Amino acid sequence: MAMKQKRISELVALISGKPVSIGTDESLFDSGLLDSFALTDLVSALEKEYKIQVPDGDLNPRKFDTLDKIAEYIEANQ
Secondary structure, three states: OOOOHHHHHHHHHHHHHOOOOOOOOOOOOOOOOOHHHHHHHHHHHHHHHHHHOOHHHOOOOOHHOOOHHHHHHOOOOO
C-alpha cells in the first residue's frame, strides 16, 4: 500500500472506529466502513491533513469510494 493510501486508511479507521482490512480498490461504503454521515467527517479530516478544500459539489460517495479514488482526488486537488 502506498504511503498516501496508508495514511488515508488510518483516517478511515479513526472515523469508522473499525480496522480497514480491504484492498485499496474496494468500496469503503459497500464494506460498511463508511456511510454518508461518516463521509463528511472523512472529508473534513482529509481537508485538514492534506490542506485541500473539497467543494460541496464534490461531496459524493462515488468520488471517495475507495482508498485509490481518495488518493487520486487528493493528488488532483493539492
